[in-house]
Amino acid sequence: xxxxxxxxxxxxxxxxxxxxxxxxxxxxxxxxxxxxxxxxxxxxxxxxxxxxxxxxxxxxxxxxxxxxxxxxxxxxxxxxxxxxxxxxxxxxxxxxxxxxxxxxxxxxxxxxxxxxxxxxxxxxxxxxxxxxxxxxxxxxxxxxxxxxxxxxxxxxxxxxxxxxxxxxxxxxxxxxxxxxxxxxxxxxxxxxxxxxxxxxxxxxxxxxxxxxxxxxxxxxxxxxxxxxxxxxxxxxxxxxxxxxxxxxxxxxxxxxxxxxxxxxxxxxxxxxxxxxxxxxxxxxxxxxxxxxxxxxxxxxxxxxxxxxxxxxxxxxxxxxxxxxxx
Amino acid sequence: xxxxxxxxxxxxxxxxxxxxxxxxxxxxxxxxxxxxxxxxxxxxxxxxxxxxxxxxxxxxxxxxxxxxxxxxxxxxxxxxxxxxxxxxxxxxxxxxxxxxxxxxxxxxxxxxxxxxxxxxxxxxxxxxxxxxxxxxxxxxxxxxxxxxxxxxxxxxxxxxxxxxxxxxxxxxxxxxxxxxxxxxxxxxxxxxxxxxxxxxxxxxxxxxxxxxxxxxxxxxxxxxxxxxxxxxxxxxxxxxxxxxxxxxxxxxxxxxxxxxxxxxxxxxxxxxxxxxxxxxxxxxxxxxxxxxxxxxxxxxxxxxxxxxxxxxxxxxxxxxxxxxxx
Numbered sequence: 226x227x228x229x230x231x232x233x234x235x236x237x238x239x240x241x242x243x244x245x246x247x248x249x250x251x252x253x254x255x256x257x258x259x260x261x262x263x264x265x266x267x268x269x270x271x272x273x274x275x276x277x278x279x280x281x282x283x284x285x286x287x288x289x290x291x292x293x294x295x296x297x298x299x300x301x302x303x304x305x306x307x308x309x310x311x312x313x314x315x316x317x318x319x320x321x322x323x324x325x326x327x328x329x330x331x332x333x334x335x336x337x338x339x340x341x342x343x344x345x346x347x348x349x350x351x352x353x354x355x356x357x358x359x360x361x362x363x364x365x366x367x368x369x370x371x372x373x374x375x376x377x378x379x380x381x382x383x384x385x386x387x388x389x390x391x392x393x394x395x396x397x398x399x400x401x402x403x404x405x406x407x408x409x410x411x412x413x414x415x416x417x418x419x420x421x422x423x424x425x426x427x428x429x430x431x432x433x434x435x436x437x438x439x440x441x442x443x444x445x446x447x448x449x450x451x452x453x454x455x456x457x458x459x460x461x462x463x464x465x466x467x468x469x470x471x472x473x474x475x476x477x478x479x480x481x482x483x484x485x486x487x488x489x490x491x492x493x494x495x496x497x498x499x500x501x502x503x504x505x506x507x508x509x510x511x512x513x514x515x516x517x518x519x520x521x522x523x524x525x526x527x528x529x530x531x532x533x534x535x536x537x538x539x540x541x542x543x544x545x546x547x548x549x550x551x
Numbered sequence: 552x553x554x555x556x557x558x559x560x561x562x563x564x565x566x567x568x569x570x571x572x573x574x575x576x577x578x579x580x581x582x583x584x585x586x587x588x589x590x591x592x593x594x595x596x597x598x599x600x601x602x603x604x605x606x607x608x609x610x611x612x613x614x615x616x617x618x619x620x621x622x623x624x625x626x627x628x629x630x631x632x633x634x635x636x637x638x639x640x641x642x643x644x645x646x647x648x649x650x651x652x653x654x655x656x657x658x659x660x661x662x663x664x665x666x667x668x669x670x671x672x673x674x675x676x677x678x679x680x681x682x683x684x685x686x687x688x689x690x691x692x693x694x695x696x697x698x699x700x701x702x703x704x705x706x707x708x709x710x711x712x713x714x715x716x717x718x719x720x721x722x723x724x725x726x727x728x729x730x731x732x733x734x735x736x737x738x739x740x741x742x743x744x745x746x747x748x749x750x751x752x753x754x755x756x757x758x759x760x761x762x763x764x765x766x767x768x769x770x771x772x773x774x775x776x777x778x779x780x781x782x783x784x785x786x787x788x789x790x791x792x793x794x795x796x797x798x799x800x801x802x803x804x805x806x807x808x809x810x811x812x813x814x815x816x817x818x819x820x821x822x823x824x825x826x827x828x829x830x831x832x833x834x835x836x837x838x839x840x841x842x843x844x845x846x847x848x849x850x851x852x853x854x855x856x857x858x859x860x861x862x863x864x865x866x867x868x869x870x871x872x873x874x875x876x877x
Binding site: 484529 | 567568571572574575576596647650651654671676678680681682683684685687688689690691692797810811812814815816817818819820821822823824825826829830832833834837855856857858859860861862864865869870872873874876877
């Protein structure tokens with residue numbers, strides 16, 4: 226059987242992760258990486274053609290599914306619809322308030338082109354969204370909670386780096402254990418932002434910097450830190466590189482609820498990930514397989530993980546799935 | 552909008568659970584209970600018509616989906632295909648080695664009748680199967696583990712009750728915490744039956760019974776107990792009724808794995824259920840909604856949870872799902 230031919234659009238941590246993930250999925254192969262940088266300067270983790278983003282059209286008929294590995298702030302709002310006008314796509318769009326808008330744009334572009342695009346794939350949105358849906362469907366009277374971490378938030382790390390005299394920084398989002406325990410006990414508490422997560426910051430300051438000022442600026446930063454209990458640790462650049470080089474993440478979705486007869490239930494899903502982008506890539510690749518198959522059945526337009534029957538994710542046939550996994 | 556009309560076939564713990572669950576799903580209603588007992592003698596938790604199993608045909612056109620609440624040993628192998636020749640159905644068939652056979656029989660009956668049947672719905676098989684599939688699809692290099700408990704195994708409790716001079720008994724299946732911890736650490740151990748679960752038995756013996764003999768018979772019973780570390784506690788009938796009246800259950804699905812770059816991941820899903828049948832019923836009811844909708848789209852034959860896109864489980868429309876859950 227011929228392999229599903231994958232294109233990778235954008236080559237940062239996620240693009241690298243997709244290449245790694247494809248190595249573990251024998252029915253798929255990477256055909257080319259598309260970049261807005263100079264293709265000659267993109268160093269890939271395994272050998273693969275690198276091409277200019279603008280050259281993509283040459284690959285129509287040679288690539289089955291494009292996996293978009295750009296960011297949600299500026300890349301995907303343009304690229305998803307653009308690429309979907311030529312190829313089936315998978316993206317990891319995660320700007321939550323803009324999901325309806327992104328869906329509409331992708332749906333229009335994909336329907337016009339007769340392609341299929343699945344958006345917002347990853348672990349949140351993605352697997353966590355699925356947990357929220359399945360949990361709620363099976364236990365309609367109850368309350369769902371999502372906790373993130375312990376893990377690195379790139380956005381918050383970047384926000385610290387923008388402060389004067391900060392050379393580098395790493396920010397960890399950490400779920401509050403006592404809040405988790407209250408949820409697990411079925412208390413269904415109303416939790417404030419501060420009660421759910423704390424923020425731990427590891428900061429490398431320039432020599433002679435006013436550390437008290439930096440700490441104050443972090444802790445009072447609106448949206449990012451002001452609503453949280455934040456701790457700031459000043460460390461050396463050497464320690465940062467040694468102890469905080471990875472991009473771990475994870476989190477939990479919990480739902481507690483009760484039957485009409487009064488029995489209590491707890492549903493819990495958690496992920497512990499040594500590498501956020503490498504795990505996300507694994508999810509993107511599984512959904513690329515699903516998109517390929519659904520498209521062959523004639524499906525077009527925009528879809529999400531909610532629209533895709535689980536069977537499409539696995540290479541194994543349905544009989545094998547029922548035998549081995551049901 | 553008119554409600555989805557549900558019939559309940561069989562009225563034990565699961566049938567009662569379905570009635571409770573329907574109370575929490577405003578878009579559905581119980582129309583009738585079908586029983587092989589005397590309908591006049593079936594006491595339901597909420598008022599509903601009770602009818603003879605043989606009278607079912609009168610309800611064609613008046614019931615949209617039948618939820619089968621019989622057992623997998625003798626009821627469902629007959630009833631699923633039988634009922635599917637008249638109605639769309641949901642069943643909780645859980646005799647794992649016979650899944651292909653059950654699927655084939657249901658598929659043939661449903662296709663011949665133009666109905667749709669979803670089989671093996673509940674938490675295992677059911678939600679745990681989904682976890683195994685999603686976990687494996689997103690993390691292809693790794694190892695999946697399923698643990699059951701702490702919870703009551705009806706089959707094992709019954710096996711103890713069949714021993715001479717045992718008046719009543721309750722058996723709990725308990726995951727071995729140290730095995731769980733090894734899995735969580737990513738060791739990917741090969742675990743024997745004995746290493747995964749222990750069995751705790753609470754036994755009420757007849758007066759003057761030879762307790763040593765009963766204990767020996769339990770611990771050496773092939774298949775049920777011989778392969779496990781089993782503890783036996785003799786208690787009074789009063790204590791059994793007071794402390795062990797419920798039917799709690801639950802368990803965990805875990806998968807640990809690694810990316811091609813060497814990063815380690817842990818996926819974990821767990822359920823803690825004060826009432827096994829009441830939770831199972833909640834899952835059955837959600838899938839009854841899905842079956843109703845898929846049937847309206849023209850789908851016929853047998854399907855499993857793997858074939859059903861998550862969106863069909865919830866009453867909310869797709870836009871709302873994307874906005875609130877994605």
